[in-house]
Amino acid sequence: MAEMLAGRLHLTERALRLETVPVPEPAPGQVRIKVAAAGVCLSDVHLIDGTLTPLYLPGDVVTLGHEVAGVVDALGDGAEGWQPGQRVLLQAGERDRRGTVFTRGVDYDGGWAEYAVASQETVVPIPDELPFEQACIIPDAVSTPWAAVTDTGRTRPGEAVAVWGVGGLGAHAVQLLRLVGAAPLIAVEPLAAARDRALSLGADAALDPGDSAFRDAVLGLTGGRGLDVAFDFAGVTAVREQALTVLGRRGRLVLAGIANKPVTIPSDSPFNYLQQAVLGHYGSEAEHVEQLVSLARQRRLDLSASVSDVLPLAEADQAVRRVQSKQGNPIRLILRP
Structure with missing residues (x-):
């Protein structure tokens, strides 16, 4: 079984650990992406320090990361309209039929990993000229x-x-x-x-x-x-x-x-x-992410100054400390698997 590195939060201990876990397989209607960039948000820090707690996580361990971009790697049964190698970002979460919001990297596994799976409805194509490091922070930041x-x-x-x-x-x-x-x-x-x-x-x-x-x-x-x-x-x-x-x-x-x-x-x-x-106010809707991708495509929005630094995924704990202490006054730190 193929394995990958992932930044996993163990809630009972409030401990972030870099662990080797199986590469996830896309379920029907899902898309698997090879992660190219993932943002480090203050919400991630608050999940680790206990200020925030997942509401709908079925268990006590989750892969963090709700700001994610990469390329399509594999399709589950019934996932249509996507091609391997296509550049995409992932919405930060999704609603079920009752309107309940489930957040990526909080209520289910996120993108602090080499691969991530997502419902095809939460996958958004991005233009070639938009760097992954900038694209990943559009959802949320x-x-x-x-x-x-x-x-x-x-x-x-x-x-x-x-x-x-x-x-x-x-x-x-x-x-x-x-x-x-x-x-x-x-x-x-x-x-x-x-x-x-x-x-x-x-x-x-x-x-x-x-x-x-x-x-x-x-x-x-x-x-x-x-x-x-x-x-x-x-x-x-x-x-x-x-x-x-x-x-x-x-x-x-x-x-x-x-x-x-x-x-x-x-x-x-x-x-x-x-x-x-x-x-x-809380969060955003899918349409807001799509609007921002369009603005970036039309060169109305420049996010180059938002990427304060890029660190390897293996240094996720260092990135968390820097955000927590506001070292260097960052806008966003990015993890690259």
Whole structure:
């Protein structure tokens, strides 16, 4: 039986182990891909440290990795329309007939491995000119902020926006908000290097949330009207509290980061009078990934700056430590089998 290397999370011990396991065979309706690149997400770190726990995993061991790209290797019975060698990425998860979302690398085996299997409905073709290292991060790292910007936040051209947290998701949010024409586009980030990065990615201004003149700066940049949309990609209570102080009339606060804390509105009077809203956001839909692949194909979206480093799969534990410690302030680290 053919074997492969895989990064496996043992939940009872919260231990990541690089193990040799059998190469999976595609079931009917599935496609097996030879993995070329897989992203390392903060969610992977949180699965290892116990902050997150799979809801639907049938067992206590799973191969991590929900951001995956590679080439078609084999087809299960009934899988049609795919050719061996075809370049593809995998959606980060799928829904069953009842609408339950199962996440790759969380509820079933993911792509921190030499091979991965996927339902053919979750396989998306990618153009030859899109590198695997960039393609693999489109599901989640790029599609989550894209869905937050376009669907949940319903951001329109000319609206004043701010992004709190310019990490793996927020950095892409800056690019995507510029793409849809938001202006002014403000990045809010305590780290000076991340503020500089936000400016290089298209932010009109980058502010330190700890600056005593923060609120005056936002009002100055927005002509006194405040923000139309505020995006929390940090998942920090203090971010929500600060964002609510600079929302304008009909302003929307989009919670893309998860704090596992109560969301408090200090006073309902101004909140109601200004007709403001707090909107929850999670993940993306299949259509968002397909839209982003199309934008990359048309050269409207450049993700080259998002690949902070590429490491061999055998060094997955090192990649996890670097993401956890924010060493080098990465947007995305990529594993290559």
